[in-house]
Amino acid sequence: MIENVAIVGTGLIGASFGLALRAAGFTGAICGVSSPPAVAAAVEAGAVDRAASLAEAVASADLVFLAQPIGRIIDTLRHLDPLLKPGALVTDAGSTKCEIADAALQCIRRGTFVGGHPMAGKESRGAAAADAALFRGRTWVLTPADAADLNTPLAHRFIHWLHAIGARPISMDAAEHDRVVALTSHLAQLASTALAATVAENVPAERLDVAGSGLADMSRLALSSYELWRDIVATNTGAIEKALTTYIQKLDHIRENLRTRQLQEEFERGAKLAATVRGSSTRGNLG
């Protein structure tokens, strides 16, 4: 059973998880651990019942949800074990999984760590923007070190609640997760940043009105703050380097084939992928 939940980091994701649990009928206690203003905002939003120190929140928690930035999650894992209720399930919401999994493997003994990554977010940050429906219809990746870690009563309850809040949990290796998101997420961010920076350096400011809506679309991600991405890039450098290399090779191929049928093939391949990614999907997920 999950009676007590500790949400460590009560920003958009942590606070939305609290709200979503409540909306789905969770009646246990939810403690929030964060800076005083952040946790006050989460209490105000109804996302957590009360603020607590890490030690206090974790002492009785059956489920510990680390929803901090990646670097902070790794820090927390290094201090967490002695504070845990024996047998607790510890999970997280970090956007990269291998380095977090390594830290958990070294540090977590008294409980079980199952990495997680909800594929959800929005442009606004903080508990004030929290939304009980944030995870609805969205994939929630779980990266257990051992598949058996998902076959405990506590993990079953956690997965039950993920379904209850509308998420679609799936399971994969941390390394596979990091390789896939390097291509589907991190590469998209860097392609946008690089495009915007290229235009900034090569188009005079007074000519920027000679642009269609395509550039506006393609530069939305470039608005993202470096603060958010620094940890992601630092903890998934190898996979991102490979993804960039593959993308550069594709661009090179296109440049060399602007007047051949190869370009048509790339358009067709790209359009098919775009239709899949942008269409509604009902792929199988974790039962």
Next chain:
Amino acid sequence: MIENVAIVGTGLIGASFGLALRAAGFTGAICGVSSPPAVAAAVEAGAVDRAASLAEAVASADLVFLAQPIGRIIDTLRHLDPLLKPGALVTDAGSTKCEIADAALQCIRRGTFVGGHPMAGKESRGAAAADAALFRGRTWVLTPADAADLNTPLAHRFIHWLHAIGARPISMDAAEHDRVVALTSHLAQLASTALAATVAENVPAERLDVAGSGLADMSRLALSSYELWRDIVATNTGAIEKALTTYIQKLDHIRENLRTRQLQEEFERGAKLAATVRGSSTRGNLG
């Protein structure tokens, strides 16, 4: 005075121009030249008064507006001159300007050609999707071979009507136009196509649900049809090759600096450009 307008090519752009003229109070005649079903749709939409052959429409037209695909515009220019009313103003809506300007320079004698590129469009095509407000607030680039070509009474009337339909006309060299759109539009398209094709080839289909909204954004342009882009790429190959080279260099630089402060600088540069491009703008335009 502009009393008779011929719109050659009555798809989205041509038909929207007809509707916009009418909505702005134009009371002259508007003839449409296109395939029978396309021109019937334009008549039905109220964008043109009637269908006519090219020869018939152009014989009395003070303004000839070529709103066909680029390759068709170049074909039309090669046959147009003997049919023109002497002194007519011929303009177009092609997305690249140098090759069209070259064709006009070789072929148009009895009238004056001023190249044009309205920075407007939408995903739906054809006269059925036409919209009198399509050009409102959008830049409309004019690329006269000689600046004096914009200083004739007829050109003044044309520019008057561009303002009247809500467009923001600006003037520049055809070569500068093509260099700028290679970066602001054509590169954005190819960056999206290349990203989508890269993901298609490197992420198994069953893992595509491990993607955030960023990839959906970044692959919208990849839905564009090759048919539309073949002419653009074929008529702006040099500038597009250069733009791709510059973009690849930027991606290389980012790949080599994933863990240095340089990455932060690229994020800051990109975010600034994105805010400019995505923000509302009130830059000066042609009086």
